[in-house]
Amino acid sequence: MKQAIGFSNRSEPAPAPAVPVPSAAAAPVRCLAEVHFPSVDTTFPYSNDLFELKPGDAVFVSGKFAGKLGFVTSVTTRFKIDLAYYKKVVAKPEFRFSGSFNPVLSMILSPGSAALPDAATFKSWVQPPKDGDGEEINQIVVGDGFAFDLDDFEQDDEVDEAKVERALEYCREGRVRYLSLQNGVGTAFVEGSVWYEVNFRYVEGQVWDMYCDCPCPGLCKHDIAVLIVLRALLQQPELFGESDFTAVDQSFFSKIVSMNRQSVVLQ
Numbered sequence: 001m002k003q004a005i006g007f008s009n010r011s012e013p014a015p016a017p018a019v020p021v022p023s024a025a026a027a028p029v030r031c032l033a034e035v036h037f038p039s040v041d042t043t044f045p046y047s048n049d050l051f052e053l054k055p056g057d058a059v060f061v062s063g064k065f066a067g068k069l070g071f072v073t074s075v076t077t078r079f080k081i082d083l084a085y086y087k088k089v090v091a092k093p094e095f096r097f098s099g100s101f102n103p104v105l106s107m108i109l110s111p112g113s114a115a116l117p118d119a120a121t122f123k124s125w126v127q128p129p130k131d132g133d134g135e136e137i138n139q140i141v142v143g144d145g146f147a148f149d150l151d152d153f154e155q156d157d158e159v160d161e162a163k164v165e166r167a168l169e170y171c172r173e174g175r176v177r178y179l180s181l182q183n184g185v186g187t188a189f190v191e192g193s194v195w196y197e198v199n200f201r202y203v204e205g206q207v208w209d210m211y212c213d214c215p216c217p218g219l220c221k222h223d224i225a226v227l228i229v230l231r232a233l234l235q236q237p238e239l240f241g242e243s244d245f246t247a248v249d250q251s252f253f254s255k256i257v258s259m260n261r262q263s264v265v266l267q
């Protein structure tokens with residue numbers, strides 16, 4: 001069954017009406033924002049001079065709660081603070097969805113190229129910019145060795161049974177939360193102890209340049225989990241033979257929508 005995203009067929013109340021996306025040109029307003037972090041049920045004030053903020057906005061901050069999604073509870077422009085004592089709002093992810101998605105396996109799948117969230121949007125939800133001065137620049141080098149047939153990647157020398165078993169466990173737990181393939185460029189986000197990004201290229205049954213940003217130097221369980229999900233999704237009749245698609249884990253998607261009722265924008 002096709003359903004427009006965000007309009008659930010369950011008996012929950014309908015999501016709040018879409019709020020307009022602030023235009024990219026909206027000037028940031030220097031303010032002090034109270035931010036609540038649901039995962040630790042704590043609220044702290046943060047300084048902000050990068051974004052236009054209003055109550056209900058989802059944000060990421062620097063400091064102790066870096067990487068935890070927080071929600072602005074109040075904003076004031078009448079303040080005077082010593083910046084040395086305040087951490088900052090560092091990112092304001094926008095929760096935009098569009099396209100029609102079909103429930104497939106444990107994911108929702110949108111064929112074609114127009115769906116949101118795109119990989120950059122999804123990344124902004126789960127891998128916020130790191131706090132710091134950017135002094136640590138990772139230099140990643142990818143060898144040419146990773147090229148295989150999607151249909152029988154299990155034959156690759158680096159793929160052993162133990163890795164496949166761990167990857168299958170990841171798949172059963174729905175940890176491949178996001179997978180998109182656009183013009184032969186694949187991007188996936190896998191939730192392990194932290195979030196990992198997997199990039200690869202795929203054309204007509206061949207996968208190459210596969211790279212996961214976890215510390216493992218070779219083909220890792222995240223890579224293999226992505227290959228398993230990719231192979232399963234490409235076989236779905238909902239794709240009508242198209243190879244471009246966007247897929248998001250259904251339970252993760254529901255969580256994002258319910259946590260962000262005020263911020264979600266349906267297009």
Ligand SMILES: [Zn+2]
Nearest residue numbers: 212214220222
């Ligand atoms: Zn990995």
